[in-house]
Amino acid sequence: xxxxxxxxxxxxxxxxxxxSDHDAFARIFTHRVLTRYLGIDRMDxxxxHDAFARxxxxxxxxxxxxxxxxxxxxxxxxxxGTMGLLVExxxxxxxxxxxxLLPGTPVRGHGHEAGRLLMxxxxxxxxxxxxWAGHRSDHHHMPKVMHAAGLHPEATLRQLxxxxxxxxxxxxxxxxxxxxxxxxxSRELAxxxxxxxxxxx
Numbered sequence: 001x002x003x004x005x006x007x008x009x010x011x012x013x014x015x016x017x018x019x020s021d022h023d024a025f026a027r028i029f030t031h032r033v034l035t036r037y038l039g040i041d042r043m044d045x046x047x048x049h050d051a052f053a054r055x056x057x058x059x060x061x062x063x064x065x066x067x068x069x070x071x072x073x074x075x076x077x078x079x080x081g082t083m084g085l086l087v088e089x090x091x092x093x094x095x096x097x098x099x100x101l102l103p104g105t106p107v108r109g110h111g112h113e114a115g116r117l118l119m120x121x122x123x124x125x126x127x128x129x130x131x132w133a134g135h136r137s138d139h140h141h142m143p144k145v146m147h148a149a150g151l152h153p154e155a156t157l158r159q160l161x162x163x164x165x166x167x168x169x170x171x172x173x174x175x176x177x178x179x180x181x182x183x184x185x186s187r188e189l190a191x192x193x194x195x196x197x198x199x200x201x
Contacts, residue, residue: 002059002060002061002062002063002064003016003059004016004059004067004069004121007069007117007118007120007121007191008074008117008187009074009110009113009114009116009117009187010074010110010113010187011074011107011110011113012071012072012073012074012107012110012113012114013071013072013073013074013117014069014070014071014072014083014114014117014118015069015070015072015077016059016069016070017052017055017056017068017069017070017079018070018079019056021052021070021079022049022052024078024079024080024102025048025051025052025055025079025082026043026045026048026049026052027102028081028082028100028102029042029043029047029048029051030042030043030044030045030048034100034102034103035100036164037135037136037139037142038098038100038163039097039136039160039161039163039170040163041163041164055068064087065086065087065088065089066084066085066086066087067084067085067086067087067118068082068083068084068098069082069083069084069085069118070082071083071101071107071114072107073105073106073107080101080102080105080106080107081099081100081101081102081105081107081111081114082098082099082100083096083097083098083099083114083115083118084096084097084098084099085097085118085121085122085131087122087126087128091129091130092127092128092129092130093128093129093130093131093132094122094126094128094130094131094132095131095132095133095134096115096118096119096131096132096133096149097133099111099114099115099145111145112145112146112148112149115133115145115149115151116149116150116184116185116188117187117188117191119131119149119150119175119180119188120184120187120188120189120191120192121191123177123180123181123192124191124192124193124194125191125194128177129176129177130174130175130176130177131151131174131175131180132151132154132172132173132174132175133146133149133151133172133173133174134157134160134170134171134172134173135170135171136161136168136169136170136171137156137168137169137170137171138168138169142171143171146173150175150180150183150184151173151174151175152173152174152175153171153172153173154172154173154174155171155172156169156170156171156172157169157170157171157172
């Protein structure tokens with residue numbers, strides 16, 4: 001099993017998915033508004049069920065390339081969002097994916113922290129050199145989230161996402177391990193250095 005240890009920040013934590021997360025996961029990916037800016041279309045119930053089953057099985061894959069983690073409040077194990085990392089098949093690169101938070105959750109406004117925790121794990125345990133992310137260019141809230149995560153603008157990819165029957169441009173951001181590590185906080189440095197003593201979930 002290739003499981004990620006619990007990654008704990010100041011305002012939220014990341015953990016592997018549990019079977020009991022099914023309904024909250026399905027709520028996210030069948031929701032018309034929450035999926036509006038993702039690079040995939042809103043799923044129906046069957047598609048969400050199948051996507052959850054695939055995500056739940058990720059720790060069983062070797063080598064593991066896809067990490068879909070639950071976002072939870074610090075002292076509550078309920079899934080209130082998702083955050084993902086897709087390790088590319090070449091080089092030492094990965095893409096942050098699928099940051100979605102349910103409305104009304106106490107961790108809203110701290111989505112960048114989920115990205116930072118996962119980047120610390122990627123640059124530390126996974127030994128990645130470069131991590132990038134992107135958002136639809138018309139999602140005007142995301143630049144400040146990317147900046148807070150320690151990512152810097154790179155390019156605009158024309159008509160990359162095809163969702164809701166339309167093509168959308170995507171703005172990309174990236175950082176490399178030496179640069180990102182210089183601005184890491186104490187919790188992130190603990191993950192980078194492997195010094196955290198968190199039980200595997």
